[in-house]
Amino acid sequence: CRKPVTTGAQGHRRTTRGSAVFDGNGLQLAELGSDTARASFAIGRQFGNWGGFSVGYSHTSSENSVRIGMPQQLGGTTNIVNFEADFVIDTIDRLAVPRSGTNLSLHWFSARESYGSDVALDALTLDFLKPISWGKNTLLPWWSLGSTTKGTSADLQPFSLGGLFDLSGYAPEELDGKHVSIGRLLYYRQLGDQALPFFDTPIYVGGSVEVGNVWGDTSEVSLSNSLTAGSVFIVFDSIFGPLYLAYGTAEGGRKSAYLFLGQTF
Numbered sequence: 001c002r003k004p005v006t007t008g009a010q011g012h013r014r015t016t017r018g019s020a021v022f023d024g025n026g027l028q029l030a031e032l033g034s035d036t037a038r039a040s041f042a043i044g045r046q047f048g049n050w051g052g053f054s055v056g057y058s059h060t061s062s063e064n065s066v067r068i069g070m071p072q073q074l075g076g077t078t079n080i081v082n083f084e085a086d087f088v089i090d091t092i093d094r095l096a097v098p099r100s101g102t103n104l105s106l107h108w109f110s111a112r113e114s115y116g117s118d119v120a121l122d123a124l125t126l127d128f129l130k131p132i133s134w135g136k137n138t139l140l141p142w143w144s145l146g147s148t149t150k151g152t153s154a155d156l157q158p159f160s161l162g163g164l165f166d167l168s169g170y171a172p173e174e175l176d177g178k179h180v181s182i183g184r185l186l187y188y189r190q191l192g193d194q195a196l197p198f199f200d201t202p203i204y205v206g207g208s209v210e211v212g213n214v215w216g217d218t219s220e221v222s223l224s225n226s227l228t229a230g231s232v233f234i235v236f237d238s239i240f241g242p243l244y245l246a247y248g249t250a251e252g253g254r255k256s257a258y259l260f261l262g263q264t265f
Contacts, residue, residue, distance in 0.1 A: 036062045044086070051089040058082060059116075079118050082111035092131075095265050096242040097188065097204055097235060098140065099133045103265070122150040123158050129265060140186040142265070147218075148178040161214050164258045168210060168231035168248025171256065175214045179221055182212025188235065201239065207232045227251050233258075 044054025060080045085108045091101035107125045111117040129142040146159045159180035163172035166182065188206025210229045215221050229250035236243040246258040
């Protein structure tokens with residue numbers, strides 16, 4: 001059982017990752033490399049074993065380069081300095097393949113040029129999921145919302161969709177914008193207590209239906225211009241995290257296959 005304590009934490013992390021740049025038809029224009037360092041500090045409080053609240057500060061510096069393709073102006077260094085606040089209600093039994101409980105998370109972040117940031121924005125995100133289980137079956141409604149309430153750059157696109165359960169069928173982070181909304185309904189069924197004889201982990205099969213989009217302006221947000229997608233998957237709930245084998249489709253004939261190890265929720 002977790003105790004209600006006030007905590008402080010700080011850290012420094014450096015990562016190297018790649019991302020793709022697409023045109024409006026899904027054609028990849030370039031592949032970017034990003035060497036990112038992030039320092040952060042946060043203080044907060046846990047409420048029993050059901051939730052918590054925290055506030056913090058972070059400084060992220062990214063050195064971007066174009067690995068493949070054009071345009072070259074996408075390279076350069078970006079510094080983002082922001083304050084953050086999080087409120088979480090979490091009674092989910094396990095995040096890998098949840099079968100009971102509720103998860104609601106509210107996250108606010110603010111970047112300001114006066115702090116030393118290259119961009120200025122205020123944004124708010126909300127995530128909610130609540131699995132409903134009977135026997136070996138689970139139905140999982142899952143919603144995500146995000147909105148940029150203030151941004152100084154017309155090119156600033158803090159939210160993205162694409163990838164498994166984020167409009168499956170689209171490439172990861174293919175769609176970006178200032179506002180995002182996506183609703184998902186997942187169904188999965190446990191087939192057995194062990195995925196493989198030498199791994200003491202269960203295996204599940206299931207599928208998803210997803211409806212959502214990203215938009216550049218609040219006037220564009222509507223159900224009529226949302227996109228639909230779906231997937232079928234097998235997930236092994238291993239000691240290393242959930243391992244997904246999945247196939248996704250989306251509007252416009254988009255199709256993607258996934259071999260994914262890691263957290264999706």
